[in-house]
Amino acid sequence: VCLEHLKSGAQTPTVYSYRGPIFRKHRTTGEPEFEQAGAEWLGHADEVATDAMVFATAAECARVVGLTPKIRIGDANVFAALSQALGLSKSWQSRLSATFGDRRRLDGSLKRLSGETSDNAATDRLASALAHLGPTEARAIIDAVLAGHSRGPVAGRTADDIAERILDLAAINGGNPAAVSVINDYLTLSGPLAAAADTLTAFAARHDLALGPAIARFSARTDALAAAGLDPANITFEAAFGRRLGYYTGLVFEFANAEPSHVEVIAGGRYNALATMLRPGVTLPGVGFSVWLDRLPASGAAA
DSSP: OHHHHHHHTOOSSEEEEEEEEEEOSSOSSSOSEEEEEEEEEESOSOHHHHHHHHHHHHHHHHHHTTOOEEEEEEEHHHHHHHHHHTTOOHHHHHHHHHHTTOHHHHHHHHHHHHTSSOSOHHHHHHHHHHTTSOHHHHHHHHHHHTTTSOSSOBTTBOHHHHHHHHHHHHHTTTOOHHHHHHHHHHHTOEEEGGGHHHHHHHHHHHTTOOOHHHHHHHHHHHHHHHHTTOOGGGSEEETTOOOSSTTOOSEEEEEEESSSSOOEEEEEEEOTTHHHHHSTTOOOOEEEEEEEGGGSOGGGTTO
16 A cells, blocks of 8 residues: 555545455464455654554444454554664664564574574674774774675675674674663563553663653553543553564554454554655655454454
């Protein structure tokens, strides 16, 4: 939908709705090809208000089809603010954000950050040798090593990308287990959304982290949800919950069957990074949700 919007040159803000076939190779329940419906809000400037409106619309869809869901939310923005507050490099921030929501991949990244595992033995040896040099000298050595390579992409990565990655490894030579410990503590946070802002504030104070702006935005959205008629006490916040796609940048949510399978029926979130990935240089706020039609309650399938 976002790609078609960019191709069309349509003005924003715009709201789209759709219904059609979708294919997912790895699916917990149901056939890999199924029908999905959804709605996308593109270009709306007031993100807190739009998040609340989209979430309220998804909740109304659940009500109309007779779904009594287990609801949970997460926030990719708070996680990104955490990695920044920990002083991690921009490439490490990007790497962690890209794996947020996929616990297996995120754990792998955290093991690498802690120094427990290695990406590449030869690269690690070079990074270790550079660890005691200043950034200018280290970069000069890397450029000399890579001088024989074209500046064009190699396996999707340019020589500059490779150089920056090696410098990153040099900067964390020996790992950063303290940062990993804080991140793992964050990932355990869970509880009613009504108390989540206080929980995040206490976490930030416990680790002396500057998360104020991210928490303030989180709190404002919780207030907006309450103003839209939703009860934050009936929504669960899980700090580790995210979507397995790297373009999500804020609110993520899921309405799952309460019984018996606990699989998502309605899910969505904010994906401000998607338009930039599709068309570099373009900035376009986006948020929306999808409905897995084959998972609707039998009583609401026709709705």
